[in-house]
Amino acid sequence: MLSVNVLSNLIGSLKNLIFPSVCIFCQRPIKNGYICNNCMNDMVYKGPRCIKCSKPVNQNTLLCSNCSQKTYYEKGFVLFSYNNQKVANLIKWSKFSGHFYYLNSIKHFKEHIDFSIFDGVEALIAVPMHRKDLQKRGYNQSLIIAKILSTLSGICVYYDIIEKTLQTKPQVGLKRHERQNNLRNAFVLNPKAKKFKKVLIVDDVVTTA
Structure with missing residues (x-):
């Protein structure tokens, strides 16, 4: 059985052989990949960020609304602003339309x-999906991102630290307390997690904490 990364690269290579390489957003020709330099530049967030999780915030705000309340994480990092339409489309296409290889x-x-x-991070942990949701989608986009970050950072991805045992409804559109209640008791932590002093949790969107 091919791994997701190998399959992703294979699909991307076949796509480029069959069709001319064009940017998935503006359709301009590109030599390789899926996004042209102009569109990548448009996706990069250049505004003020939360000093704790790095989410985009207003000019005079130090902490985002989430970090200004009680949290259980030390630090976070957000690559893009999800208010950017190209970013929103990239997430939607890679998550719900089967184009998981765009995440490369x-x-x-x-x-x-x-x-x-x-x-100081000892392990990368992708937010797991419930087995029924995983069977339906066919892949975990957060795990794909974790593998990419593992390649960039040299830190290993651990697959069995957290298991999602309850199938929950989508978090989109829920308020903070609703998201927390939705995920309550949905995950089980493997006892071997105690051997790690610091881990990095990877998700395709900001994880409720």
Whole structure:
């Protein structure tokens, strides 16, 4: 059985052999990949960020609404602003339309990643999906992102630290307390997690904490 990364690269290569390489957003010809340099530049967030999780905030705000309340994480990093339409489309297409190989574009934004987020981290853990949801979609987009970050950082991805045992409704559109209640008791932590002092949880969107 082919791994997701190998299958992703194979699909991308076959696509480029059959069709001319064009940017998935503006349709301009490109030599390789899925996004042209102009569109990648449009996707990069250049505004003020939360000093704790790095989410985009208003000019005079130090902490985002989530970090201003009680949280259980030390630090976070957000690569894009989800208010950007290209970013929103990239997430939608890779998550719900089967174009998971588009996520390989993340490695082209390496210079915009705050690598201090990996300081002291011993394991990368992708937010797991319930087995029924995984069977339906066929892949976990957060795991694909985690593997890309593993390649960039040299930190291993661990697959069995967290298991999602309850099938929950989508988090989109729910308020903070509704998201927390929706996920309550949905995950089980493997006892071997105790051996790690610091881990990095990877998701395709900001994870409720």
